[in-house]
Amino acid sequence: MANVKTQGPSRRDWMVACASVPAWSWPLFSQAQPAASRSRPKTPPVWTGFGLNGGAAQARYDLTREFVRQTRKLSLSDSKAFTEESKHTASLLAQLKPPLVQFKNGIEFGEDMLVGFAHDYETTVGARVEKDGENANTLFIFMSGVGLVMSFSQSTGWRIVSSFPFMLRFERPGGDLKNVRAKAVGFMGEAYKGYANAFVHFLGRFNKWDQGFSSNYFARLTKASIHPDAQAKLASYKIDQILNPELLGFSSSSAICDNLNIPLLPFQENDALAKRYAVKFNDDLAAQNEIAIPDADLRFEIVLRDVGKQKIDSTQRGVTIVRRNVVIRLIVFDEFSNLPEKKLLNVLAMSTGEDRLPLQSTEDDTPERDLVFFDRLISRTLTNLLSGLATQNESTLAAAEVKKSFVEPALPRLLELCAKTRG
Incomplete structure (x- = not known):
């Protein structure tokens, strides 16, 4: 199982140590400043696909695990488990003008950035809540994910450049609310389509590749x-x-x-996504065990x-x-x-x-x-x-x-x- 680890404090400690101007009053309480730096890609990031931001065995993927097993006869650890989700999201991204991503089967080291969609968390509940003035049985599915803009270097490996968490609160008529889990699994295909729409919306807000990304402030x-x-x-x-x-x-x-x-770094430190994303590019990208989350x-x-x-x-x-x-x-x-x-x-x-x-x-x-x-x-x-x-x-x-x-x-x-x- 791969672990996502945070980077050491050396960058920030060095910068704070070099700032010698004292803080005299509230408006001047923070004198140490990170140097302005922007990462400016020449082209949109390359679409890498969809993956889990955590090991496939984790309990919080219970609905998705059963959905993939029933509809595709696959386990979550299979590299093809999310082919449909990746294809659907890619079709939405392909319709955007101007383009937010590019589609390639290889990358140019030192030139291309990459963008991926990672699933963090899901849960479900069934409840009688007010709908059109009357209480009605309703099924709720909460899904939380994160979009990741990344770079890859053969010398340093994967690095997060920017990211944006988002949440989908999906609801549908719940029927008799018996066996809520089974009902939720039956709606997961529809929920994932709404999830993809949410990802594309947030990508449009935070993938400002033509304006550049803050490369040293998170x-x-x-x-x-x-x-x-x-x-x-x-x-x-x-x-x-x-x-x-x-x-x-x-x-x-x-x-x-x-x-x-x-943009906000991922909330939870989970298993690396590098192995799943590396599959798409065959031998171009190394599947490493760690993706470093930058200092916040x-x-x-x-x-x-x-x-x-x-x-x-x-x-x-x-x-x-x-x-x-x-x-x-x-x-x-x-x-x-x-x-x-x-x-x-x-x-x-x-x-x-x-x-x-x-x-x-x-x-x-x-x-x-x-x-x-x-x-x-x-x-x-x-x-x-x-x-x-x-x-x-x-x-x-x-x-x-x-x-x-x-x-x-x-x-x-x-x-x-x-x-x-x-x-």
């Missing part, structure tokens, strides 16, 4: 965690096995990338600080109102800062949402429904917080219960660092 969500207080409540709601740090991390990584409009200069941490659920019966309206809330802590680190712990921002954001059930209903008040609505609340909270930071919009921040005056001192530096990740 951002990454490095930690996602659940506070013990929130963990205890999730356990009491019986959703702690799905709404866990892994789902929180992949969801948050996608939200940061999307709302701050920045702009780091994010997410903590699910608290969750809550309250039920209020309204006999006058004939409904039970379910009021849920989430509290999320976002911590941003500037690795070139001279401030203690290098913290650029530490902010709490929160949201409350209301859900209506038939009066004193037990049929609809289920853990699965809680999961769906807590996921929506987390996504909404992050969207309002992050987009509010990106646009410096007071009302958008207020929607996440954040005062602009609290985050305002950090915004110039945060937006400067976000710009650096784009090149």
Whole structure:
């Protein structure tokens, strides 16, 4: 099993050591700066295909594993397991004008970059949720992936140049919700088509090959965690096995990338993709055991600080109102800062949402429904917080219960660092 390992700190430590100007006040808290550097390919990156960002035996690929076994009679470790996904995504990419990728059976070392699509995470749940004013059985499939722009050198091997995580929340009528896993497997072909569309959309935003890539400045969500207080409540709601740090991390990584409009390194360090991608080019590319994830200069941490659920019966309206809330802590680190712990921002954001059930209903008040609505609340909270930071919009921040005056001192530096990740 191949491992993805992070690079050592030598580049950053050297640059910080060479910066001798002290930080006198908040606007000047980070004087050490990475040198401006851009990687400018002459042509679009070469399409390499689709693969797993992790070993084929991992439990989180349960749906895909069964889907491939049923439809193709193959195991996930087979190099042909994702031929259909690669072909479908390639057909979408081939229609784009101007082109975002090129299609070749070989590469020119030192000239061509490569772009691939990696699957990170999947899970499913079936729940009765409101649809067109009435509760309806609905099947949900969550899929998280990452697009990778890479370079390859015969001397140094594979290197990530840029990447962008994204998430698909696929939903379809769920029928009787018996054997949700089997139903989800039956929808995986359709879900993968939506997944490919999401990849192509994000590739259009972050594969600015003609403008060049930032070659020495990177951002990454490095930690996602659940506070013990929130963990205890999730356990009491019986959703702690799905709404866990892994789902929180992949969801948050996608939200940061999307709302701050920045390339983001993969959230989770998993098995290398080099072996699968190398197959396409035969002997041109070496199948190595490690793909180095660059140092993250702009780091994010997410903590699910608290969750809550309250039920209020309204006999006058004939409904039970379910009021849920989430509290999320976002911590941003500037690795070139001279401030203690290098913290650029530490902010709490929160949201409350209301859900209506038939009066004193037990049929609809289920853990699965809680999961769906807590996921929506987390996504909404992050969207309002992050987009509010990106646009410096007071009302958008207020929607996440954040005062602009609290985050305002950090915004110039945060937006400067976000710009650096784009090149």
